[in-house]
């Protein structure tokens with residue numbers, strides 16, 4: 133084991149490390165699945181970037197050489213049984229058996245290798261800030277540089293695109309993909325996703341942003357027209373030869389009537405607007421429903437009205453947090469009830485707020501036990517004396533949905 137740590141220490145000292153992977157968790161279903169480590173240059177200092185890959189999220193941290201040694205020692209062999217270290221000159225492997233017996237292997241490399249010291253985010257330019265719409269949307273300068281105050285927003289948009297892309301790649305689509313972004317606001321994600329999909333998917337993309345505010349819709353449609361996005365095929369370096377389109381429609385989510393709907397997105401649509409969006413997706417048989425809920429007022433009001441607080445919810449802040457959990461848990465259950473395989477994801481790179489939760493429902497053919505799910509919803513609502521959950525109640529306003 134020490135021979136391995138010696139190799140690691142030397143490669144850090146000499147700056148020859150290319151990458152390292154910690155894998156095979158000691159506990160089979162450990163939430164932390166793998167750790168990927170690579171050198172990066174941060175303000176001219178060589179550091180190691182650790183990507184901690186959990187079941188549903190990644191966490192990135194940077195450490196100097198001493199901290200890297202400490203981290204790896206704390207993880208091997210307690211948490212991971214296998215380590216592969218690749219350096220400019222050697223491939224080093226450490227395998228620790230269940231009984232704790234280490235096997236050390238070291239193989240010199242014959243070929244010439246190069247190091248990549250770039251930061252992950254430098255490589256991941258999912259969207260191109262030099263495109264004219266980013267300037268017109270107020271995210272970049274005229275020269276295409278992201279404005280300092282908008283860096284956070286830009287990062288957030290890239291993260292969303294990455295997540296939506298990951299989810300979409302696991303879904304089968306026909307030659308056209310109809311996407312609606314409900315409560316699209318200023319349209320950052322709508323544009324970003326359109327830009328990304330039209331340059332990475334060989335499909336016709338039909339994107340609609342649905343927004344209730346009239347002036348905003350007008351302004352964004354002007355930007356679309358001024359940039360010629362929906363008419364010029366080559367404006368976005370699309371690899372698709374299909375004629376894709378993007379447009380904004382002024383409508384409330386509840387009244388919006390899509391002609392086709394494959395992917396429904398609703399990011400931070402206020403309170404029950406998220407429920408309206410989910411309903412719209414279910415009613416139109418969307419293949420994918422992706423929402424990041426925000427401001428969970430409806431259930432909070434119901435909980436306050438009931439006066440049924442418990443040891444936790446008698447404290448206002450916990451009542452609020454519980455309202456968030458119940459609202460979104462029921463949304464996830466309703467999606468399952470309607471035949472959607474549902475995931476609740478979290479992305480921690482951005483602020484730690486309830487807005488970080490993402491509900492992803494993927495339409496499935498598998499039969500569901502509706503009775504059991506309905507009971508779970510009822511029990512949860514009863515426990516907190518909640519008279520109605522907007523989505524659950526409205527689902528039954530449309531009788532056909534009961535059998536969907």
Ligand SMILES: C[S@@+](CC[C@H](N)C(=O)[O-])C[C@H]1O[C@@H](n2cnc3c(N)ncnc32)[C@H](O)[C@@H]1O
Pocket residue numbers: 314315316317318319320321342343344345383384385386398399400401402405408
């Ligand atoms: C918080 S913003 C989110 C904007 C964008 N999705 C984002 O994540 O950056 C919510 C937007 O939804 C719009 N909105 C709220 N309720 C709506 C409804 N029922 N129908 C359509 N749009 C709605 C608001 O006008 C606002 O622009």
